[in-house]
Amino acid sequence: MSASDNGAAPRGAGEGAPRGGRDQEPDPVAGADAPGATEGSYLSHRGVLSWIFTKDHKRIGLMYLVAVLGFFFVGGVLALAVLLELLSSAGRFFSSDTYNKLFTLHGAVMIFLFIIPLVPATLGNFFLPLMIGAKDVAFPKMNLASFHIYVVGAAILLYSIIASAMDTGWTFYTPYSTQTSTAVISATFGVFILGFSSVFTGLNFIVTVHKMRAPGMTWNRMPLFVWAIYATAVIQVLATPILAITLLLLIFERLFEVGIFNPAMGGDPVLYQHFFWFYSHPAVYIMILPGFGIISELITTHSRKRIFGYGAIALSSVAIAVISFLVWGHHMFVSGQSELAAMVFSFLTFAVAVPTAIKVFSWVATLYRGSIAFTTPMLYALAFLFLFTIGGLTGLFLGTLSVDVHLTDTYFVVAHFHYVMMGGTFIAFLGGLHHWWPKMTGKSYSEKWGKIACALVFIGFNVTFFSQFLLGTHGMPRRYHHYLPRFQTLHVLSTVGSQILALGLVIILVYLLHSLFRGARAGVNPWGGKSLEWATATPPGTHNFASQPTVSAGPYEFEEIDEREGEEKDEEKDEAEKGGER
């Protein structure tokens, strides 16, 4: 790996208190080594059962990782099929019904099985306890249950979509979904079960952060990734009950024939959309906030800088979490809700833009006068800034009432959410995966192939989805199997982009797998990181730390920081930034 391996351990790590310090559960890992014995790596137990019934947050994180990436593969193949079909304006390979099922399954898999658990359940599970110096999460059994529930929920959701040949789109809008033979109740049930799994994860993280921080780890010394996961956990816990209510109402309607959503029984079909988005919009922030957290870690570590505006970044996550509950109506500006409601939702939507902008500006400012290494993780962080800025700015178009009227339900929306979800969360995740891969697996991957793949993903992504902005503004509706011939050029471009993107992703898969078997051993701290996960062995031992770490400084106190640098420099920076700002 090209990064220097200075092996520096955070201050105070590895000294002081004996193992098992503060209020932790007795011994979270069944069958652990005898107390006092030198711990083996957390990977050292073998056998399938040692995985399936593990209570080690790191192993649970890895199992989630495999599951989630498996679903990404499924969703990705479906997306490629959709785009291949769109090469021709009249459809070539599939019937309309098949096409409709393909994008429904793609959307549902990507949203409910992939992007929602993507960061919290994998990197969050693995690193949150490490980063705060804990032995595990607060409730290891519940953590394991979360994974098992996830598997069950995924099975129910997939079964109900596939068995009933569901073609409603991932939003399951009534009355279409209740009038056709599709299994909207069992699908919603599957989503609800999945929601439960994320409640378990969320509750666990909240308690862990409150109760299990290492001595000296004050709130202000928590890595920003932990802050982001914490804010996400709060949303997870609060939003999921709404799904339960929706589900109950759907069942009530079916069983007792009271018209709630179904107009044929005197119900209000638009009501369902309110319920759906009242859950799903906060869920959008469950998807993106953890990505923000990763970016803060990547940018600081790979430029050896303190984060610019720690407080602002941490608090803006919380602000976003709160406001996210109040903007669901921006998905329904043309659905016939009152103008007053539309006005309020539009206004609150813009209110979310401010904390988001603050984050982006702060990340850019963090780069200023840093020592920027173009490692693979850093390239992903830079790609994130590029893509997420586009995703965020195009969100303004959709929040603007009159402009949204033209753009909603077109490919503009498809492009926008892919820039945010894939260009934002997924790219941040890839950065985080490369950043922490050596720590998780003990192996290094090829930096050269890492960079090549990153470039392909970046180019492929933009070709695929930027063309969709133009399709959208010109009036190409989404979920269209056939389209007017004038849209063909852009569709073809988009399909070509998706092939480049897929190639990049396959390369990543190949060199990461290769590194597992053939990769060089990774050092304890390949990037010179300062947060606690870099202070322990690589890969970490079952109990994370050989002895209870204590903390006496913030997470971004790199050796390279030039403390002597005086006030005048600050001023200079001020000028430079202001110059750009206006």
Place this chain on the structure above:
Amino acid sequence: MPTSLSQMLTLAAAAPEGAATTWMPEQASTAAERTDTLFYFLLYLSIFFFVLVIGATILFAVKYRRRHARQRTSPIEGNRKLEVAWAVIPALLLVVIFAWGFRDFIHLSVPPGDALDIRVTGQKWFWSFDYPKEGISANELAVPVGRPVKLTMSSTDVIHSFFVPAFRIKRDVVPNRYTVVWFEATETGTYDVLCAEYCGTSHSRMLAKVKVLSENDYQAWVDSGGGLSGKGMSSVEFGKLLFQSKGCATCHSVDGSARTGPTLKGKYGALEALVGGQSAKVDDNYLRESIVDPAAKVVQGFEPVMPTYAGKLKDKQLNALIDYIKSLGTSK
């Protein structure tokens, strides 16, 4: 099509009044101009901020790239003035955008009192347009140029959405409820109507046309009964026209291929196997019943999804359709 790079770079409307630009389709309504002005304002503002953010990123990344392992970095942790500035300035801009968008939205939502009234019905998977005063029922929307038109819309089945890109209008069409949208066309011509809310199998075929006519042409259209009186046409020609415009063609092919519904090629005189095991001979009565009461006899292998046309077709029109279907060939 806005695909060439040079066109991408010009970005804005360098073209004649109302023509399509790199980012937007042609403008054919009063709303289009208003929406586009705001759209382009947002676009330029976004480009400005994008260049600012990405420009600074690239600048810093190049200037402060790591030249040697021990390169010193600045201890800055924040800057109150700067942080306030980049919270407040965007916030103010956002308030402006919000207010501007809201103002135009109200304009889009409140039809003028003197608007021409037309009823729109969305149904899987076609649109129909009724002119209550003129007593016309049609499957294309004809409107006079330069006069406000108010559409009162509802659906007979699931949610659809009435979208005319050239007019920059869109509104969901919901069962059991009326929604309203209005526009004033500024250019004569023919424009696409698209369904923008997913509604099942043939969602992407749920298209129609808006014909914007001069005042004279519009009067002529009204006088001819909305182009669907069949005047001066043979019954078969008239039937063919109806077959296209009444939405039959979305589900039934005339070339032998099955779609959502069975093909009608060579159907007349055939023996049709029905759901439930019976069969029926395709004669005039069978055809008539299949159109006005489609659920009565459902062909084997198909879902009972065809909407009824009872009350939507006059006798003359029904006869013309039957004649047209006969003309598609008979089976001995």
